[in-house]
Amino acid sequence: MIDTLSINVQGQGLHGFTNRLVELVAGSGFSEGLCTLFIRHTSASLLIQEDYDPSARMDLEAWLNRLVPENDPLYTHTLEGPDDMPAHIKAALTASSLSIPIVDARLALGTWQGVFLWEHRHHSGAREVLVHIGK
Amino acid sequence: MIDTLSINVQGQGLHGFTNRLVELVAGSGFSEGLCTLFIRHTSASLLIQEDYDPSARMDLEAWLNRLVPENDPLYTHTLEGPDDMPAHIKAALTASSLSIPIVDARLALGTWQGVFLWEHRHHSGAREVLVHIGK
Amino acid sequence: MIDTLSINVQGQGLHGFTNRLVELVAGSGFSEGLCTLFIRHTSASLLIQEDYDPSARMDLEAWLNRLVPENDPLYTHTLEGPDDMPAHIKAALTASSLSIPIVDARLALGTWQGVFLWEHRHHSGAREVLVHIGK
Numbered sequence: 001m002i003d004t005l006s007i008n009v010q011g012q013g014l015h016g017f018t019n020r021l022v023e024l025v026a027g028s029g030f031s032e033g034l035c036t037l038f039i040r041h042t043s044a045s046l047l048i049q050e051d052y053d054p055s056a057r058m059d060l061e062a063w064l065n066r067l068v069p070e071n072d073p074l075y076t077h078t079l080e081g082p083d084d085m086p087a088h089i090k091a092a093l094t095a096s097s098l099s100i101p102i103v104d105a106r107l108a109l110g111t112w113q114g115v116f117l118w119e120h121r122h123h124s125g126a127r128e129v130l131v132h133i134g135k
Numbered sequence: 136m137i138d139t140l141s142i143n144v145q146g147q148g149l150h151g152f153t154n155r156l157v158e159l160v161a162g163s164g165f166s167e168g169l170c171t172l173f174i175r176h177t178s179a180s181l182l183i184q185e186d187y188d189p190s191a192r193m194d195l196e197a198w199l200n201r202l203v204p205e206n207d208p209l210y211t212h213t214l215e216g217p218d219d220m221p222a223h224i225k226a227a228l229t230a231s232s233l234s235i236p237i238v239d240a241r242l243a244l245g246t247w248q249g250v251f252l253w254e255h256r257h258h259s260g261a262r263e264v265l266v267h268i269g270k
Numbered sequence: 271m272i273d274t275l276s277i278n279v280q281g282q283g284l285h286g287f288t289n290r291l292v293e294l295v296a297g298s299g300f301s302e303g304l305c306t307l308f309i310r311h312t313s314a315s316l317l318i319q320e321d322y323d324p325s326a327r328m329d330l331e332a333w334l335n336r337l338v339p340e341n342d343p344l345y346t347h348t349l350e351g352p353d354d355m356p357a358h359i360k361a362a363l364t365a366s367s368l369s370i371p372i373v374d375a376r377l378a379l380g381t382w383q384g385v386f387l388w389e390h391r392h393h394s395g396a397r398e399v400l401v402h403i404g405k
Contacts, residue, residue, distance in 0.1 A: 002302055002371050002378075032137055034171055034267045036304055036369045040380030042320045048231040049223060050177045055212040056223050062209055063224050067202075067337075074332055077325035088319060088326050089333050096318040097369040099171045099232040101137050101265045108137075108265055110175030130371045130378055132304045134405055135269055167272055169306055169402045183366040184358060185312045190347040191358050197344055198359050202337075234306045234367040236272050236400045243272075243400055245310030270404055 043087030045094035051114025087120035178222030186249025222255035313357030315364035321384025357390035
């Protein structure tokens with residue numbers, strides 16, 4: 001069973017979509033299995049992180065922006081704008097796919113975990129995440 | 136088939152649990168398949184690394200501690216202690232889930248590979264890893 | 271269904287093998303499913319990145335080499351050569367396994383995505399990637 005989630009983003013940062021995933025799993029009828037996510041982009045990624053305190057997510061974003069700044073003289077790939085090459089590097093350092101077990105018909109996330117799309121560009125619009133649910 | 140491994144950690148660092156995984160796979164009866172691990176925490180992660188020379192694991196730990204130090208003035212998320220925000224960043228840069236094929240009824244790790252839980256806090260106690268084994 | 275891909279590398283950098291994966295999936299007979307890759311090494315990794323402009327891949331490589339340089343005085347694990355410890359760190363920061371859905375009998379990569387083996391040593395030779403295709 002494969003579904004496509006279209007996730008709207010408004011610029012850089014973590015966009016949570018745990019609820020939509022929880023619904024998909026509930027509707028799938030699987031009581032036990034594996035839910036695998038795949039992002040179809042090279043300048044955004046998938047992340048499991050604390051879903052409680054927004055300050056943790058803001059610090060995470062600020063830290064990565066400092067590690068991978070725009071306008072680094074090292075970059076030669078600059079035609080698509082100053083946020084493009086940093087976005088590819090950030091995507092390479094984070095996850096393109098993620099797998100979460102399904103137990104008792106529910107996504108078996110830990111108490112504090114949420115699932116996020118991490119947008120690395122100043123891009124606003126829709127990003128596509130494929131969700132595979134299997135035994 | 137989903138199992139829960141409870142892994143005891145004594146502070147920061149790499150805690151190997153390859154043997155427990157090997158046992159689970161042997162007991163599963165699968166001769167071919169996929170073993171997927173998922174960690175239910177946001178300040179610890181999963182890692183496949185060299186399992187031979189402990190100096191490689193110590194350097195890895197020391198390098199990451201230097202990249203993501205405690206008490207960075209950038210952090211605003213500081214209520215849970217100086218090791219909390221660095222732990223979230225380290226978890227974001229490493230893996231929350233991992234999949235390893237099963238071939239001839241055995242985990243198909245390479246010669247030098249071991250599976251580790253990477254604890255990022257000064258925390259001692261138990262961490263939970265879910266193990267899904269499927270066709 | 272598990273296959274082994276042997277991928278020849280000539281030193282550090284990104285080695286694309288999307289075409290070989292596309293062939294495997296086409297030959298598998300699966301119209302819908304999940305394709306999971308696993309690399310059997312601790313100094314090379316798997317990456318999904320832009321497959322269009324080679325300058326992006328060169329910048330990615332240069333950036334990671336600057337972040338994780340050789341001959342860092344922090345390293346104690348130096349017996350296997352100056353490129354060994356940096357290779358383990360780079361592997362820890364990137365992916366050992368990756369899962370890509372199969373839709374309409376094809377690997378559901380995004381328009382700009384390609385699949386790469388990222389060699390982190392100055393090594394020339396063959397690297398092994400296991401490919402699991404399941405429902």
